Amino acid sequence: MKAIFQKSAICLVIATMLAACSTTTMVSSSWRKPAATANGFHHIFIAALTREVSTKQSIEVGLQSLLEQKGLKVTKSGDVFPPTFSTRSGQQRDLVLGKIQETNADGILTVNLLRRETETxxxxxxxxxxxxxxxxxxxxxxxxxxxxxxxxxxxxxxxxTKVYYIETNLYNAKTEELIWTAQSKTYDPSNIKSFLKGYIDAIYDRMVKDGLINAAPGQ
Known part of the structure; x- marks a missing residue:
């Protein structure tokens, strides 16, 4: 009996260690415009809303790579607007939308960190x-x-546990209408790569579940 208990305890420790090595993202809520269909979005313009240039680049590059693996075409805001670009410095709406529409993107995906907390x-x-x-x-x-x-x-x-609350919005690039929005929580990301993998998988799965985009072939 002791041997069985000891073996079970060892298995529990190993399982806990393995779980600690992964990043978990949970979508807590989402909303889709009733008229939105899965067929309308094939080219996504990504905009990570952060002033930290390195973080913005990492998020957009990571999302581009992962979304392209899902069969979507992606344009990053970092490739269209310089790092110093800000709508608060005088640049206007028509300029921003004009640049985005020049990419022929049909959807705009924004990623915004709402807040960060530590749970005990x-x-x-x-x-x-x-x-x-x-x-x-x-x-x-x-x-x-x-x-x-x-x-x-x-x-x-x-x-x-560090918890990151993130809001993800998808807009129609031509009409500016909000098509889909989701709020998610990411627990203890060890690095940006770990965060992106868990985040994009969770967001992509919810988009497919909500009927917003089609699943890539073979998925």
Whole structure:
């Protein structure tokens, strides 16, 4: 029995370690314009709304690569507007929309970090319990206590998790109408590559589920 318990404990530790190596993104809510169809969007203009140039480039390059693997054509805002470009410095709506429409994109995808938080969770200690066993050392206090006390309990601890709340919007490039929007949460991304993989998979799956885009062949 000890061997079985020890093996189970080792498996639990390994599973926890593997889970810690991955980045999880969950789409908490989404909305699609009722008239929107899956056939209207094949070329996406991506705009990561951040002033940090390196982060913007990483997000847009990563999204371009992953979305192209899904069968979509992509244009990055970083290839159209210089790093110093800002609508607050006098550039106007017609200029921005004109540049986007020159790419022949039919959709505009914006990615915006709404906020970042740190969640603290108490992870309780683990123990072993099997009420179905009513023989052997279970029948005497000392035999039970002496058998399990050294190994049955692991003390609890507090775990902190970084959570990124992200809003993703898709607009019609010609009419500017909001076609689809989603809010998502990403937990503890270890790096930008890890974040992008989990994020784009979750967003893409929700787009397909909402009937906004068609799944790529073979998926």
């Amino acid at each position: 969770h108490y992870v309780p200690g683990s123990g072993y319990w099997n009420p179905g066993m009513r023989w052997g050392y279970y029948n005497r206090f000392w035999s039970y206590y002496n058998n399990w006390y050294p190994q049955v309990y692991n003390p609890g601890y507090y775990d902190q």
